[in-house]
Amino acid sequence: MKQIGTTVLFLLFLFTSAFSQNFNQTVRGVITDQDSKQPIEGATITIAGSNPLKVIVTDKDGSFRFDNMPIGRIILHVSNVGYEKIILPNIVVNSGKETVLNINMQEAVAQLEGIVLTFDKNKGQPLNDMALVSGRSISPEQTNRYAGGFNDPSRILSNFAGVTSSQDGSNDIIVRGNSPKYIQWRLEGMQITNPNHFSDQSAVGGSISALNNNLLATSDFYTGAFSAEYGDVLSGVYDVKLRQGNNEKFESTFGLGVLGTELTFEGPFKKGYKGSFLVNYRYSTISLISNLGLAEGINGALNFQDAAFKVVLPTKQAGLFSFFGLAGLSNFLFKDVSPALWQTPGSRVVPNKIGEDYDKGSHLANLGMNHTLTINKNSHINTGLSFSSEGIDDNVFENFKTSTSESNQLNFNGRLRRSTYRGEITYNNKLSSKLKLQVGSKYALLDYNFNQSMFRDSTNVRSTLVNFNENISTIRNFISFRYRFNEKLTTVFGVQNMNVLLNNKSTIEPRFSLNWELSKTSALSAGFGKHSTMESIHHYFTQVKSSDGSNIEPNKDLDLLKAHHFVLGYEKRFSQNMMVKLEAYYQDLYDLPVANSKENIFATINEGLDFQYLDLVNKGSGKNYGVELTVERFFNKNFYYLVNASVYNSTYKALDGIERNTRFNGNYLVNVLFGKDFPKLGKTQNKTISFNSRAFFGGGKKIIPLLRGADGNLAVQPANNRFYDYSKAYENNIQDIYQLTMSVSYKINKPRATHEIFLNIENVTNNRARLTEFYDPGELGAVGYMKQGGVFPNLMYRVYF
Incomplete structure (x- = not known):
């Protein structure tokens, strides 16, 4: 570790002493029409507050350029005749890297003299103009600045209203009480695998994201009532965008941190050509x-x-x-692992067992191509092709001890492979300044190879849980219209069509949303949508024994699970930098797959690490409803704060008709974030110190408790494999959760390099709330607990040059 520290100090000295003191940088970009994707010539870009005032006009390619801009933060005003004015605040200018912007302008509905239309794209609105409710944009600066983000795009989401995680160190995303397995991840507009290392066999969770915020552009996140282009999703959509590499000069970034060491390269292919590349590699x-x-x-x-x-x-x-890719490899070997540290699949209780070793490996790969072809000044076609693959290998070894020897044997063995081929095409046409049409079709071929086996109960007879190599095809079609009655009222309406070719299941899903600006500072929004999604693939090919002893596949005809989403929101802007938003929602879930037995409370929406192989029927139901309040002071004058609170309920019914909590029903959550920058420090005013903090309060996940007697003492029966009290399933959690996270960063701008040091301390108070319980004869009272992750410091150094 001392050698690593010496290397970092040497690099810091090298870059801070090699150049003269001249802290300027280039700010440039391209402005295009949001609908047609055509460059806009003659747009005026002004740097607010500059003295003398800096103004420039875009050329025929829509390009603009400001040279020799001083470091710090700037505000851009963009205007053009016939378009809504745009204000882009808090654009960071560093000495070690050019600031390159891609700006879309929206054609104005009313083009009357004296009307001033303002649209501020960096103040939380989603980039997708078809999304009017339950969505927001997330900038790269936020993923870097918010405490607890770990430079991880997955963890940043839990800072927002209605979103939480399990607090066990995993990257799962729980949206409005829905299972994290119903999140849809997208990269550059194409659906991808779960992008987390060490993901579990349900293809959720994981501890570290393979995505790196150093590569991200502003991205969109949606929590309900999705627009018609999003199908096969029930919970949330994270549409991640990668930024373009610098197409004029070669630039690099080196990072060294507790979690990973990384290197990024970007630049043009040749002088005068607008193409570029961006490549990043990271190693543990x-x-x-x-x-x-x-x-x-x-x-x-x-x-x-x-x-x-x-x-x-x-x-x-x-x-x-454009071509893009994301890939990752990960593995670990835990010796003497317990459920308090990491939950293993296929655990069992047998005599003389003293522990388990967990050997896990996983990989993910996503490759894609996007093509945008302009047809005329009002229309264009987007085409996409992609390939995704992920694999998980789980091996759980049991350790035994007798009076004379110790031994171990392989118990659970799992090998999962998923490959998906996707193709899609979308036609966009701006029929007029008021009406936009979007129509598309998406095809997916999903190929699966699953094999799992383990010892049953206390026997040493290996039982095959699942063994199949199958594929499923789906076709999704959609059509969507955005109609703007005037500058105050906008509506989006459309239809999504989902088709599963395995069993010929299909849906017609209407979607509708509106945004009504009641005044210059307030707006009302509403949305409705029918949504559906497929279940995890293993359910369709589950084999169960019939009454005559033969194996059958009862779930081949399993239907899609569905939901109606209703959203009503109100937003009030007290100033350009201060906003309050209130949003209420109701999700009516139906056709949920549940166990085909009144004695079994299993529903797929509660599925955890261990797969269930049961006869299922689409006769379950559920509901999620809640209210979310957000108070946000956007970054301005070197500070910001974000306070949000959510009160919600998430329940379901199996065949017994009893309404129960889902396991993801935390009931409430509160986030309080605050940050302050101290810029222009030092003799040459080239240093900045930033402080950020986050406090989280929320309810834990509901659990199935251990069996206890009337006196409250443990009443488990290991010999009969009876440990949990299913009559009290999901009634309560064990403890509520709180967590305080703090971070500090120090940035030094040099003429041709920018250095940053980040320190993020997770769970400063080391609060270890109990999350789940399990039988552990080695613990006091024979009860063990998985607990909230403890204090964890994450230190990272980056240099941009």
């Missing part, structure tokens, strides 16, 4: 230290590596091509 720092011989025998080290890229290739006649 613990693995790197171990490989250098500086650490030996680390039990349970999380080893991972990942890479991502984006290549942009514009042409004169054939349109714009």
